[in-house]
Amino acid sequence: MGQVVLKGINKFFDGMHAVKDVNLQIRDKEFMVFVGPSGCGKTTTLRMIAGLEAISSGDISIDGNVVNNLAPMDRDIAMVFQNYALYPHMSVYDNMAFGLKMRKFEKPEIDKRVLEAADILGIGELLKRRPRQLSGGQRQRVALGRAIVRHPRVFLFDEPLSNLDAKLRVQMRVELKKLHLRLGTTAIYVTHDQVEAMTLGDRVVVMREGVVQQVGEPLELYNQPANKFVAGFIGSPAMNFAVVTVTEANGSLIAENSGLRIKLPDETARRLRGHIGREVMLGVRPEDLTVAGSVDLGHPCFDAVIEVVEQLGSEILLDMKVGESIMVASVEPTVSVRVGDKLRVAMRPTRLHVFDAQTEAAI
């Protein structure tokens, strides 16, 4: 079992309100990812769950027991730190065995568990080495192994992959996912990398300035962001935003600003009925923009001037000037365009997002 519940969690640091009223239910066996820009309170929340940071107010419970006043060692959790925090004066074996020794496990049991974990992680050869003789990826594995041998109820990960180079990070990401499938232990994972969040998480918590913005499955965050922040944070390249005024003409709704004038598709128009004459924020992802073909599919279109062409091989990123603002489109690699070209760009009508211009909440 490993169900973690956060109820009304607050944290004040020297008068700064770092974590604001976080309520969260993390299910047993779930891989929950906390994501957000640096300073958003995600690591602080994790450290409060670990017991390394006191809670200013609220309750944290693991499997129904409130653990607010329990020492880290009594919470039955294991944590993997960003800098691995391997004990430099101990061999890999001793690093992994330390937690079990502290808990007075029998020698044969320690041996069994360490060898088992080393086998899972493929570090059986390294057991006699010291941390300084290991590469970054190997250290990462040892840090994981140290968490695994304990068979804890919950794994806590604090940006464990951010010290690895890009290639290794992708590889370890896959291994972490496999590991979680294999062990089935509840995991709480903190990262600032939205790709890690999307790929690893069963559910993702997006945080900003201490406030939870949205909790949901990765695709839910991608398809139905709760507000402009989540919409801009999830997805790469980031979503394009444009402030537009909603007007009505001939029974249909038009969104327009200095460089943009599009007829809103019916589904979007229904949501914006109450906003006629007001400003709203229109959002569209780069991958939902296409170069308009000769055949008019009735998609909303607008004119753009190409400013930068970024060839990625699998796709082309176009930085375009639309009126006063810049938009990015991700288009097929077969499209041939040059800087300075004028294009007609279409957006997928079903993929339009609209946000309140003031509150930034999705409409």
Add this chain to the structure above:
Amino acid sequence: MIEGARWRKWVFFYVPMALFLLFLLFPFYWMVITSVRPDGELYRPWNSTNYNPFWTWNPTWVHVRYLFEETLFASWLWNTTFIALASTAISLVCGVFAGYALSRLNFPFAGSLGTAIFITYLVPQTLLFIPLAEIIRNYRLGDTPWSLILTYPTFLIPFCTWIMMGYFKAVPKELEECARIDGASRWQAMLYIVIPVAIPGILSAGIFAFTLSWNEFIYALVFLSSPAQKTVPVGVTSELIRGDVFYWGPLMAGALLGSIPVAIAYSFFVEHYVAGLTGSVKG
């Protein structure tokens, strides 16, 4: 280009280095040569025909023998060793715990307490010995090794605390946090993780403290009076300079033998010690 580089290396590295070494090692050379030179040569006027201050053709052990047979040099050596080791041990234990507490435990006024401890180190011994003499007299510790073992920590503890504070700050906090999640209490985390990682720092603090108490002069001069209780620096200067007569040979032999243990301590721990000063705990 390469020729130029070699030329530069000589002018800017080897030559200044050689001059510096010469400057640094000359006093030791002088001690060695004086302690093995017979009295006849030592007291020869500078304008005599065969005057040669930098070399001798008649080396002799008489000064060293004099030191061990006619003075209490052996007891002085033993006294100094015992006092230096004991006061270093006391100061290290206190310094390690105080340094840990000041750098790791968040308690009110930790910062100002650290500064206050450092300030006590700045009070000159030449002032402090006056009140301390009173205390030593009241506790009837005068003329015993304890008068020094208990007073040296007045400057050694602040010193060790300060060094250890800096060192503990360089040990990543996560190591300890990880240990505490792994099941160690704060005490165990300190004992099994933080202190072993801080050993280079402890060694450097220890060597410094040992050297400071080994060479200490003023407290030893004030608090010890009988020749049998004296330490090397005090014994040598008080027993081998009588009035205006300097027993140069034994004096230099004493200085030389007195500096050897310190030199050994340094060279023995030098690797750890350098690592300690540069504060490296990279995993």
